[in-house]
Amino acid sequence: MIPELGHFALILALILAAAQAFFGIFGAARGDARWQAVVRPAVAGQFVLVSTAIGALVHAFVTFDFSVLYVASNSNSALPTFYRVAALWGAHEGSLLLWAWILAAWTLAVAVASRNLPASFASRVMGVLGFVSFGFLLFTVATSNPFERIIPSPADGRDLNPVLQDPALAIHPPILYMGYVGFAVAFSFACAAMLEGKLDATWARWTRPWTTMAWAFLSVGIALGSWWAYYELGWGGYWFWDPVENASFMPWLVGTALIHSLAATEKRGVFKSWTLLLAILAFSLSLLGTFLVRSGVLTSVHSFAADPTRGLFILGFLIVVIGGALTLYAWRAPMLKSPAGFEGTAREAFLLYNNIFLVVAAGMVFVGTLAPLIADALSITPLSVGSPYFDALFPMLMLPLGALVAVGIHAAWKRGQLGNHRRRILVGFGVAALLGLAIVYGVYGAGKPLTPVGMVLGIWIILSSLIDPIDRLRRRLTLPRAIVGMTLAHIGLGVGIVAISTVESYSVERDAAIAPGESLALGRYAYRFDSIKEIEGPNYDGVRAEVTVLRDGVPVTVLHPERRNYWVQRSTLTEAGIASRWNMDMFVALSKDVGGGRWSVRAQLRPLIDWVWLSAALMALGGVLAVTDRRYRARVTAREPAVSQGSAAEAT
Amino acid sequence: MTPRQKRMTLVLGIVAGVSVAAWLGMQAFRANVMFFFDPTQIAAGQAPAGERFRLGGMVEKGSVEKTEGTLDINFLVTDFKHTVRVKYSGILPDLFREGQGVVAHGRLKDGVFVADEILAKHDEKYMPPEVARSLKDNPPPPAPAGT
Secondary structure, three states: OHHHHHHHHHHHHHHHHHHHHHHHHHHHHHOOHHHHHOHHHHHHHHHHHHHHHHHHHHHHHHOOOOOEHHHHHHOOOOOOHHHHHHHHHOOHHHHHHHHHHHHHHHHHHHHHHOOOOOHHHHHHHHHHHHHHHHHHHHHHHHHOOOOOEOOOOOOOOOOOOHHHOOHHHHHHHHHHHHHHHHHHHHHHHHHHHHHHOOOOHHHHHHHHHHHHHHHHHHHHHHHHHHHHHHHOOOOOOOOOOOHHHHHHHHHHHHHHHHHHHHHHHHHHOOOHHHHHHHHHHHHHHHHHHHHHHHOOOOOOOOOOOOOHHHHHHHHHHHHHHHHHHHHHHHHHHHHOOOOOOOOOOOHHHHHHHHHHHHHHHHHHHHHHHHHHHHHHHOOOOOEEEOHHHHHHHHHHHHHHHHHHHHHHOOOOOOOOOHHHHHHHHHHHHHHHHHHHHHHHHHHHOOOOOHHHHHHHHHHHHHHHHHHHHHHHHHOOOOOOHHHHHHHHHHHHHHHHHHHHHHHHHHOEEEEEEEOOOOEEEEOOEEEEEEEEEEEEOOOEEEEEEEEEEEEOOEEEEEEOOEEEEEOOOOEEEEEOEEEEOOOEEEEEEEEEEEEOOEEEEEEEEEEOHHHHHHHHHHHHHHHHHHHOOHHHHHHHHOOOOOOOOHHHHHHO | OOHHHHHHHHHHHHHHHHHHHHHHHHHHHHHHEEEEEOHHHHHOOOOOOOOOEEEEEEEOOOOOEEOOOOOEEEEEEEOOOOEEEEEEEOOOOOOOOOOOEEEEEEEEEOOEEEEEEEOOOOOOOOOOHHHHHHHHHOOOOOOOOOO
């Protein structure tokens, strides 16, 4: 009964989404206040209904209702409660429902926060969101109903894929979706501006917090996925240029470009049409990511059973959304003028360079990720693009971008006046060069050719970011959260470059077959395989090894890698043993019994690898802080004159 | 310079930069693209000598030979018409099994495919798309039980 209730709620939500789209867009076009008045109740109703549907599915999972096909396929009576809830988004149908629910939640937030916006504009924004929601709900109801029954119902379920039974992965999809779907808000703001034919600094100020928030979520979502692949899949690295990783990275790169170009649009009224294009692009790539991951065209951990009708539906939806938005863009963008000129060394110019590098990087990832699919679709010889392609190109784009960040932070709007900051720039670079080279050649020893470049650059960005805030504090000026946020995010970038330069150059890894009692040497370290014993968990059994790590012969820590056999799905899983220190990770993954009492193991030392994820966390935290800046709150709480503080205006 | 000239310089600079990036990208792409070959194509001598490529097919039943206590393994990959011997030393993906689809990266050396990477399958049902197509062109014998 309850699953049918959920299904019914979903169908009602679909109808409300249609109403929201229709009355939102055409109500504003006709200037009909009564039509527009339908929109907010529709948003609220839709949120309640999709929540009901989610609630019904959670109920089915928690109460072991195996008569629901989706529950029977993704849960089991031995599955712990936490994972029974997380199993909701463990496969295709539930993921879509989650997507729709997060969209409903974002739309509700927009409905609440947009009361001070011009009525017709708010109505158009929600109308466009309603259209997106309609597409996804239709997709869910028509091709991927999560409430489908199975008769006769099985006695027990087939269990959640064991690799998904992990805390970080349980929260990875919702956070990632918060980012993807959040770009739908920026997209709707862009479409609404084009429909209105008006785009000014206020528009950019409305759009910025939403975009930054979505970007922060996406950063965390990607980092969680990367961290999970590191310790759960036993891949032993932070990034593999896997097509699915790339699918989430492309919207992130474009989203990063977008939050920077929005800053220029808000402060100086420039790059208007470019900003719109980026907003369209960021959401299109989010949709493309969903399409690539969920349609099964990419084979990876993420692709569920491939069903061609589903892929075609998303492809069709993609074409409607992207094609529609681009048509609107071609029609309306020429009307937008960006009046202000600027010097080649002005802040605007640096933001432009930033955008070029980020968009080119996204394009490079796009080519590498989609070339195999396109070759496949055209029936040319099957081909694949390996990570060397990305490894060769990505630093070529990111290192110059890093240098531009370190210099560009000091540039003023309109006229660069970099000459006034020559001392800051040179001193910052000098200190960074000394420190960076000292670390590279003093601590680690010469690595790859790009290592010292990355190290110096990363430190330079950190120092450059800190100069202005410290100067403000010394002069007892206020430090708005927008500036603190920007500084944190840039420090995050610096930390990331330092971390990646280090881990790429100084990791030590060995795959070997060893028997208990034997040791494996990794530089100054040795991994001693002490013992192996059998273990049993709630829904699996397996073996656990004890590996002692020694440094110069002195024990440092003990690792416990496991190899688990999950009963229901009969799949084997490697749980890596990892010890994290502030400056490195010691990693060992246990593989197979290769006979003769020996086991194959993958042993690694990865300096600064945790800093890669720390960098993402810093960026996200910076984004969240920037969103809570006073000038955004002012417009929600009261109708104060919405002037931003002079200091914030000049720096962000 | 007049503002107009400045703008033109900026635009030209950007165009030049993007062109260089695109050219580098093409080079990197050409150098790192890997093509796929099945055992029949290899038997026909179509696979490039000395270059890295992808090989795909089924792991022939009963063909896996391991050297006890080491990571060395060799096995036959088949498309039910021809077979290729594959040599590999390293950690195998958890789902590597006889009678299952497999994709290997490596080079052909004296008729033996020396793999440097064996691709992980993520679940029991997964079949690499190229392998699926190759098998469709070369249907397996009537009773390939267990595939």
